[in-house]
Every structure is written in structure tokens, then in C-alpha cells.
Amino acid sequence: MKLNGLLIVISSMFVLAGCQSIGPGTAGTATIVGPAITAPVERVASAPVPAKRSPSPETDSAETDLWVRIAGELTWQTIENPQVERARARYLAQHDYLQLVSERASLYLYYIVEEVQRRGMPMEIALLPLVESTLDPFAYSSGRAAGLWQIMPATGEHLGLERTWWYDGRRALRDSTDAALDYLETLHGQFDNDWLLALAAYNSGEGRVARARAANAAKGLPTDFWSLKLPRETRKYVPKLIALTQIVATPARYAVTIPPVDNAPAFEIAETGGQIALAKAARLAEVNVDILRELNPGQLRWATAPGQPPELLLPPGSLELFEQAISELPPEERMSWKNYQIQRGDTLGGISKKFSVPVEALRTANNLKGSNIRAGTTLMIPVPGGAPQSANPWSQEPLLADTKVLDYRVRRGDSLYGIAGKFKISIDDIISWNELKSDQYLQPGQQLTLYLSLSDS
Numbered sequence: 001m002k003l004n005g006l007l008i009v010i011s012s013m014f015v016l017a018g019c020q021s022i023g024p025g026t027a028g029t030a031t032i033v034g035p036a037i038t039a040p041v042e043r044v045a046s047a048p049v050p051a052k053r054s055p056s057p058e059t060d061s062a063e064t065d066l067w068v069r070i071a072g073e074l075t076w077q078t079i080e081n082p083q084v085e086r087a088r089a090r091y092l093a094q095h096d097y098l099q100l101v102s103e104r105a106s107l108y109l110y111y112i113v114e115e116v117q118r119r120g121m122p123m124e125i126a127l128l129p130l131v132e133s134t135l136d137p138f139a140y141s142s143g144r145a146a147g148l149w150q151i152m153p154a155t156g157e158h159l160g161l162e163r164t165w166w167y168d169g170r171r172a173l174r175d176s177t178d179a180a181l182d183y184l185e186t187l188h189g190q191f192d193n194d195w196l197l198a199l200a201a202y203n204s205g206e207g208r209v210a211r212a213r214a215a216n217a218a219k220g221l222p223t224d225f226w227s228l229k230l231p232r233e234t235r236k237y238v239p240k241l242i243a244l245t246q247i248v249a250t251p252a253r254y255a256v257t258i259p260p261v262d263n264a265p266a267f268e269i270a271e272t273g274g275q276i277a278l279a280k281a282a283r284l285a286e287v288n289v290d291i292l293r294e295l296n297p298g299q300l301r302w303a304t305a306p307g308q309p310p311e312l313l314l315p316p317g318s319l320e321l322f323e324q325a326i327s328e329l330p331p332e333e334r335m336s337w338k339n340y341q342i343q344r345g346d347t348l349g350g351i352s353k354k355f356s357v358p359v360e361a362l363r364t365a366n367n368l369k370g371s372n373i374r375a376g377t378t379l380m381i382p383v384p385g386g387a388p389q390s391a392n393p394w395s396q397e398p399l400l401a402d403t404k405v406l407d408y409r410v411r412r413g414d415s416l417y418g419i420a421g422k423f424k425i426s427i428d429d430i431i432s433w434n435e436l437k438s439d440q441y442l443q444p445g446q447q448l449t450l451y452l453s454l455s456d457s
Contacts, residue, residue, distance in 0.1 A: 063263060064263055065260040066109060066260075066261040066262065067102075067261055068263075070248060071248055071249045074249040075122065075124075077242075077249040083239040084243050087236065087242070087243035087244075088243035088247065088254075091243055091247055092247070092254055098256060098257075101130050103259075104136060105261045106262065106266060107267075107294055108135055108148060108173055109135065110261075110263065110264065110266050111173055111177065111266065111267075112177055115177055115178070115181055119181060119185065121181065124241060125181070125195075128149070128199070128241060129149055131244060132148065133147065133150050135148060137172075137173060137176075138426060140426065145170075147168075147172075147176045148171075149179075151176060151180065155183075156169065156179070162307070164307070165301070166300055166303075166305035166307075168298050169298055170298075171297040171300075172296070172298025172299075173295075173297070175298060176298075183202065184198055187202060191206075191209065191213075196225035199238050200230060209228070209230070212229055216228060265316060266295075267295050267315065267316065268313070268316055268318070271326075272304060272310045272312055272326060275303050275305075276303060276312075276326075278292055278293065278302060278304070278312075280329075281304075281312055281322070281326075284321075284329065285319075285321060286321055291315055295312075295313040296313055306382075337382055338380075339381070340355070340378065340381050341376065342373050342375050342376065348368070351373075351379065351381075357382060365379075365380045406449070407449060408447070408448045408449075410444055410445060410446040410447075415442065416430055416436075419448070423452055425450060425451075425452065434449055
């Protein structure tokens with residue numbers, strides 16, 4: 001299996017990946033599809049109405065194929081207007097799109113469907129990550145939105161998602177899904193129980209939708225989604241979800257085949273008993289470390305994050321083996337910590353070099369906001385027991401045997417986007433590996449460290 005960075009580069013090729021940000025006052029910039037819509041639209045009901053279904057001979061398939069199960073719960077496919085038609089045509093023009101999202105759906109979609117159904121939300125909401133990120137938890141937009149649900153940093157903080165040097169809840173399947181669904185339910189109640197308005201607010205910000213409604217109301221105009229003056233991306237965002245609903249609900253009508261996905265849990269939850277290197281956990285569970293990373297995309301470093309529940313998601317069938325192996329794991333093969341008493345004249349940077357631990361790791365471990373430290377106090381120093389021996393254990397990815405390290409010198413005209421595409425890695429990884437700021441410009445001659453899969457070389 002290829003590294004996760006490759007998935008992000010592939011996903012960026014699909015122009016139908018939707019909005020790349022959520023939250024008040026934000027607008028994604030990663031994906032803009034097609035020209036502005038200026039043609040008059042056919043009036044439709046603001047709130048979707050249930051579709052009438054006739055009995056289907058494929059009813060039994062819902063027990064085994066997740067897509068069939070989803071299709072049986074969809075109700076928005078009767079909404080038709082030129083915007084939806086254009087969005088549907090663009091989806092159908094991407095011949096590999098359904099294959100790609102089905103591959104990713106096998107890891108993530110079952111959990112999302114279960115949560116949507118448990119909350120009594122429309123099943124269409126389970127398809128929203130296909131619009132947002134093409135079901136890629138490693139997706140990272142130019143606006144700094146991340147994860148399956150493309151949550152902005154400020155929005156994630158508002159929703160209570162943990163975001164540290166070790167861990168990003170915006171990328172974790174369960175954390176991000178729970179937060180996004182909570183937020184959508186709140187927006188639904190805020191906007192008169194109208195799901196289309198809630199989705200518009202999720203995309204462009206609740207303040208913007210509220211102002212657009214107020215402006216229409218002041219003029220005596222309708223305040224439903226289709227009548228509002230909203231950003232171009234938002235005007236396309238909701239039709240994209242409706243168009244996708246139509247394709248999933250009736251694929252035969254559009255002469256497409258959606259590869260089946262097992263209607264079954266895609267992971268088991270394993271207790272780790274504390275921090276552990278992901279590569280070590282993969283060996284104990286006898287699974288590929290790439291699969292482990294894909295199931296646990298919120299883990300940003302080579303080891304599980306401190307301050308988080310000591311658990312990992314494992315592929316079905318591997319839990320019993322892992323539990324037996326973890327119970328016999330020697331303490332020296334675990335992540336451990338040592339205490340260091342700060343001496344007069346010490347600096348955080350100096351301590352970082354002394355113990356070969358990044359400053360950010362020290363800050364996170366000791367809950368430091370800046371670099372000020374005081375003599376006589378104690379710092380917790382992480383010790384990378386069980387870390388990969390072939391490279392710097394503090395790199396973003398748990399390195400595999402078929403991984404090489406490349407020192408790349410930035411050339412004039414280079415960009416993070418261009419370098420990521422050239423080497424089939426993600427912008428997010430380049431930023432993390434080299435401790436860059438997301439808005440930092442590259443300089444000619446600057447040295448970057450890249451971790452590449454030999455299978456892609």
C-alpha cells in the first residue's frame with residue numbers, strides 16, 4: 001500500500017472535492033469548480049421532501065453492501081434544478097471518482113453512516129465528507145482546513161477538538177465525525193430546522209447565512225437557500241451534495257457502477273496501555289503500518305499522542321492478537337519519559353538539542369505556550385523507546401523499510417504544492433517534517449527533508 005501522502009495528491013486531482021473549510025467567516029480556497037452560476041434557477045422546496053420508493057429486488061443487498069444501505073435511506077434525490085444538473089454532470093465526467101471514494105469508504109464510511117443514523121439525521125449527511133474531502137482524512141486545504149470534514153483550526157477549537165504537536169482531532173475519524181455532526185445539528189436548529197441552510201452555514205459560516213437571510217427578509221424576499229445571495233462556492237456546495245445523492249440513490253439511472261463496500265465495522269478499538277510507537281503496534285497486531293496510519297490519521301507522529309485515550313483503531317480480526325502481544329511488551333519498548341530539572345542558563349532550545357527532542361514536543365509535553373522556562377522547575381522529556389531506527393523518530397510518518405530520506409534544495413519558482421506533486425507526498429507532511437509555518441514562503445536554497453516511498457520512486 002502506498003503512503004498516505006499519495007492519497008492527498010490523488011485527491012487533489014478530483015476537482016469535485018467540495019468546500020475545504022467550515023465555520024464562521026471562513027471560505028475554502030482549495031477547490032473551485034466551474035464558472036459562476038448566473039442562470040435563473042427553478043424554484044424548489046427549501047427543505048428536502050422524501051422521495052417515493054417502490055420495492056426493490058436489491059433489498060437484501062443492503063445487508064452486505066454499504067452503498068445499497070445508504071441508497072435505501074436517501075430522500076433528497078427528487079430535488080432538481082440546473083445547479084444540481086450541472087453538479088451531477090461534473091461527477092459523472094470523473095470516471096474514477098466512485099472507484100476512489102469506494103476504496104476510502106471501506107475504512108471510514110461505515111462509522112459515519114452508523115453515527116448519522118443513530119442521531120436520526122438525514123442519510124445525505126453521511127455523504128458530506130465525499131463533497132468535502134473525497135473521503136480523505138489526510139486532506140489539507142490552502143485555507144488550513146483538515147480531515148474528512150475539512151474543519152478549520154478555529155472551528156475545531158470551538159468544537160473542542162484537540163490539536164497539538166502530537167495529535168489533530170480534525171483528522172481523527174471518530175473525533176472529527178462527532179464534532180462535525182454536533183455542529184451540523186446545532187446549525188439545523190439555528191436555521192429553522194432547514195438542512196440546506198444548515199449545510200450552507202457549515203460551508204460559508206453561520207454569520208454569513210444569517211446576514212443573507214436578514215437582507216432578503218428586509219426586502220420581502222424568500223429566505224430559503226435557493227433565494228439567498230451567497231458566495232459562489234456555497235451556491236455550488238449544496239447542489240453537489242444533492243447531485244451525489246442522486247447518483248448513489250439510483251446509479252443504474254446514470255449508467256454507473258459503484259464498487260461495493262462491506263456493510264460492516266471497519267475497525268476494532270484496542271487499548272494500548274500507554275504511548276506506543278505505531279510501527280511497534282503494527283508489528284504486534286501483524287498488520288501493515290500503512291493501514292494503521294490510515295485508521296488513525298489523527299496521530300501526527302511516530303508514536304501515539306500523550307494526553308489522549310491510550311487506544312488505537314485496528315483492522316477487524318487483529319484485536320485479540322494485539323491484546324495478547326501488548327500484555328507481554330517489555331517496558332523498554334514503550335514510549336517513556338524522564339524528568340529533567342532546569343538549570344540556570346538553560347534554554348528550551350538548548351534542552352531540545354541536548355536530548356534530541358524537538359522544541360514543539362517539549363512544549364506539548366509540558367503544556368508550555370512559549371519558550372520561557374525557570375531554573376529549578378522540572379521538564380518531562382519524552383524518550384522514544386520502540387522508535388524506528390532508520391531515521392529521525394520525531395518525523396511525521398512512522399517510516400517503513402521501503403522509505404528513503406531525501407534532502408531537497410528549494411529552487412527558484414518552487415512551491416509546496418509543486419514539490420508535493422512532484423514527489424507524491426502531502427503538503428501537510430512537508431510542513432510537519434520541516435517544522436514550517438503553513439503560510440511561510442519557500443526560499444531558493446532552502447533545505448527540505450522529505451520521506452519518500454521507494455515504491456513510488
